Amino acid sequence: MAEDWDAEFGTEPTAVIPSFFDMAGLRSPVKEGAINGNQIFESKGSEAANFGKRCSNTFGNSTGFGGFGKQGSGDGNGFDTNSSYIFEKQPVAGFAETTTVNESEFGSRVVRGCGFGRGNRGGFPRSSPQNAIEKASGDGPPVGRGSFSARRGFANHPGDGSGFSSSCGRGGFSSTSGIRGGYRGRNEDIFSGSNPKLRAPWNSTDSEGNNKNQAPKVTYVPPPPPEEESAIFAPYQTGINFDKYDEILVDVSGFNVPSAILTFAEAHLCETLNKNISKAGYLKPTPVQKHGVPIVLAGRDLMACAQTGSGKTAAFLLPILEMLMRGDVAASQFKELQEPEVVIVAPTRELINQIYLEARKFSFGTIIRPVVVYGGTSTGHQIRQVLQGCNVLCGTPGRLLDIISKGKVGLSKVQFLVLDEADRMLDMGFEPDMRKLVTAFDMPSKQNRQTLMFSATFPEEIQRMAADFMKTDYLFLAVGQVGGACGDVHQTILQVDQYSKRNKLIEILTNIGIERTMVFVDTKRKADFLAAFLCQENFPTTSIHGDREQREREQALGDFRSGKCPVLVATAVAARGLDIEHVQHVINFDLPSTIDEYVHRIGRTGRCGNVGKAISFFDSNTDLRIARTLVKVLSDGLGGNKDFSSYEANLPVTYAGKDHEDAWE
């Protein structure tokens, strides 16, 4: 049953999947016991050389994960000594041995503290239902430093919002979701305005433009962005590996490729832009900027793929703003119909807001006015913002189309269309919206606009589809391996079964201390429960997922950014694009179902030349599907060039996982 918490944790994969370890050519002793909770697989991208040395000492006769070095040799060694994989039989320094979780004790303990359950099954997975339900009455005393409140329908009051609410101490966690408070992103895709091409058959909107039949009226008005220059330009500290970006191989395919710049000065940007670049602390361009900026300035369409955290946002914003400054951009002013020169779309609200803030930063002191529109906020408020004047319109697809459909935005002056996280924008979830956008009656044809697409991952089938949106002479810029993980992230894979994950997480977080950590899980429910659990365990934790109200999502990010809650439990909604300083760790409590999602998730750390660590719990009952591609990504990060083709046949190519349960927008 989909709603069954036990089932969610305990489900065996339905597909018949050959044993991963058999596939890796390993011997039975490994299968029988050597691979368990404490064995660790590490890949440390930028320090590969050192690891190579360590490898020769540490690789034993039996090898688990990633034993691909000598495929088919049957000697069980797996790794060759040149490989930079690490296979340690000891836990990572400081991590204690895994202990067995006493599930019923766990359920009881947590439920007693917080006083919550979920629906008809309270507590945590595998907890005794009796324990959980009996104690899920919301009568637990306030405990610890965290607070947790939710309106999701707990205990025997599913969906009535009366489940529990427990506020206590500092840190704190609150979650609102479900029938009363929840507002699902996709519900915001309301097409109801005056644009007949975008109008939906059900035209039932209130004065704010919210669809009466679809969802409750959203009144949330986000706080205004900062006005002080110091906040607008607060620089992100570049890390020790920033200069190493220059060593990454760059490939630009297409004809008549403009020459790369080596410095910002070579781009001949206007004075105000140059001033803003230095106020932002940018001393020199990253590779995607060195190549991307002149391509955009030359008027070319661009599909660009560069590793997470390497400055893709500025790579499109700077040349776009420069082109607007060089052109005849009109000073923004109040008008009933706004006609932006630039439209930027991104898949999540927090990401588009971040892009907007970057646009605001770089356009500071110019006549260019960026505006942002995204779901979960008052449409009326956002329309008013747009009507004040809008040159650069940043939006999530649903809200953007909604506002266009209301006749508030005309597209006839669009010169630049940008798809950030382009592979996500063109996958099944958003592709229809993107097609609606480019075929909106007044959107200039691809011949008459510049189309720019950026992402850290770009599957080939999406690249092919993306080409539909671009001129035939578009350029493809690849900085490093397309879809490769950021080399500054030290990746560790721990074999941990479902029932040991929480204990392992506690061990790790105890070691980490107050360093900022993002913990990714595969469902919104689990995000709530895990965050509550961590609060109980005195780790100030907050959470972000698609069922939380926008106000709460923004509060959660704010608390995480400020360090008030150094742990953020998140679903896929936070996997892409978010640029939060000082995130030192990413933990994949649940591995995602696709490798691209993995690459984006771990890319929340190790940004802008800083180093970061990612630890992923690998459960062979559920994660075999990602094993092959995961090994490949680890290998690529180390400059490896392994041939995995023999595994292709054995592994399912795609897996419709739970990641997409989340409303993204």
Ligand SMILES: Nc1ncnc2c1ncn2[C@@H]1O[C@H](COP(=O)(O)OP(=O)(O)OP(=O)(O)O)[C@@H](O)[C@H]1O
């Ligand atoms: N040339 C530069 N010098 C210094 N800092 C930079 C430079 N370019 C970008 N940054 C900073 O690096 C951080 C990461 O940049 P950005 O968010 O654009 O990365 P990204 O490539 O879009 O990542 P993702 O793939 O995760 O979306 C930002 O804080 C940005 O301000």
